Amino acid sequence: MSNKPRTALAVAGLSLGTSLNPLNSSMIAVALVVLRTDFGLDVATVTWVITAFYLTSAAGQPLMGRLADRFGPRRLFNFGMVLVAVTCALAPFAPNFALLCVARAVMALGTATAYPSAVVIVGALARTANVKSTRPLGRIQMANTSAAAVGPVVGGLLVSLVGWQALFMINVPLSLAALLIVRKYAPIDEDRERGSAAELLRDSDIPGILGFIGSLTLVMMALLNVLPDARWWLLAGGTVLAALFVWRELKFSPPFLDLRLLGRNRPLLLVYLGFAVFNGIYYFAFFGLPQLLQEAAGYDPGVVGLLMLPLAAMSVIATPFAVRAIDRFRVRRVLIAGVLFLVAAAGAMWLLTASFAIPLVLLLTALMGIPWSVVSIASSQGMYVSTQPHERGVAAGIFQTCRYLGAITATVMIGIFYGSGVNQANWGLMVLTMLVLGAVAFGVTLLWRERK
Incomplete structure (x- = not known):
């Protein structure tokens, strides 16, 4: 197969994978009433199924991008799709709402691997097929845009025909399809970092990563008012962690950011x-x-x-x-x-x-x-x-x-x-x-x- 058809198929797989994050962030909105009834929840509690996804996605995307840069975007994309498939196959059997929120967070982490990995892979695809990066990026962006907009419609159909469980199950074939397409048609990762596990761990700036994720999560929890009685404490804690994160990143080499x-x-x-x-x-x-x-x-x-x-x-x-x-x-x-x-x-x-x-x-x-x-x-x-x-x-x-x-x-x-x-x-x-x-x-x- 020539370069251009392979590139088109690789972009299709990447687009499918990147669409899962915006799709799942929007179509869950139509299931809130059903989830409240099935698990006996109040309005404030049921919104955690959305909040868990938002917080994990926002904090996890830069981390996934860093891992793609270090260890290979194709490898990370495939790992993310496997994580989504396994999590979404198990989530419909969650015995309580807390585990369902955990499943949503893990699913968000898996889908968060897709866009940063796709952007890195696009560079290799554009060079291989001798095309401008705007075209594959445009197709990927179109998939993101469409998925977010049609999410409530798709979610409404799935919930009305099957139940809230279908919002998870639909991700299993979609993520596996994206995995198989990208695995077959995307270019092999170039040589990335090598070394012992101890060396890689030492150079990963774990405190910096934790500081970034922690500060961003606390600030967003304050903005979303997920804990009304602790809103200002969350904001203060996030601000302090952000200051410590900046101090750490300016001193450490190589920094996370x-x-x-x-x-x-x-x-x-x-x-x-x-x-x-x-x-x-x-x-x-x-x-x-x-x-x-x-x-x-x-x-x-x-x-x-x-x-x-x-x-x-x-x-x-x-x-x-x-x-x-x-x-x-x-x-x-x-x-x-x-x-x-x-x-x-x-x-x-x-x-x-x-x-x-x-x-x-x-x-x-x-x-x-x-x-x-x-x-x-x-x-x-x-x-x-x-x-x-x-x-x-x-x-x-x-x-x-x-x-x-x-x-x-x-x-x-x-x-x-x-x-x-x-x-x-x-x-x-x-x-x-x-x-x-x-x-x-x-x-x-x-x-x-x-x-x-």
Whole structure:
């Protein structure tokens, strides 16, 4: 088989694997009521099945990226898919809710291996097939975008036809298929670090890894308010751990995260900041709009799911055009155009303060799908060109963590705005906030330059 068909099949496997994380982060939302009934839980407790996945994914992605850089992305991808398959085969038999949350966390860790590994593998694939990296990255990003958007629809069908157990079982064939495809068609890992277990352990900066994961987890738990009585203690503990982490990384060699190198890489920092702000804007609409349509407009949840489908459809349609535009006009111009379109689409959401007409809602969700696709792929390519090949695994992991930070920030702010009621007036305040964040994203984008 020639290089191009092999590359296409490898990208298909990588895309399938990377789609599992966003798919599982979104489709679980439709199972919360069923889980509450089956396990006899209250509203606050059942949300841990979401929180466990979010926390593990956000904290685990940079670590998985670091491991991909050190020991080989193909090897790590395959390990992650095996971990997902085994965990999801056992999870439906969990005897209690606590073990189910543990299974969700382990599944999140397995799926967290996929995107950082895929970004590293893309470099080898692009060189082998003599194609630009934008095309395979675009396909991978399209899979991520589509999976997150259609997750609630897929989850709703699985739960209604089979039960919550199907949300785990569906991952077994998907992860095994991704494993087999990547194992057969992705390039063999180049030589990575070798040495005794003691040497590898000594050079792994375990305290730095634990400090990073611990500080990020504590801060996100405070933001999500998972322990209301200890919120400020969690925030203080996370801040202290973050300070210790910085102190450790500046002294240790080789560090888990080279903060000096990261500090000198202004383009990469701007990509991270812009992507986090962008996701904050997007998830305002993705999480806030369905609540508005259900509670203020009175639409049935099934109807709301269908009203959100144009977002996924337009993101899939727009991605190939975004890839071609990047090849022709380069990353910065496409990124600027995408952010401007995002601000326009967010501003158009103001129309919902006057009407909930179905054609209007369909138009607005379709409009939001275009910048979601364009900015996502342009930011992903911006991250790629802002890093050296040996840094791309951990860089991709932090990139994904920025997605979660944006989503979590949006979730917290939605709770604040909707605290006095889910209505059109409070939606209008959220739209104003989206526009302010859009202005910040635009300013960050203007500052970004492709790294020489």
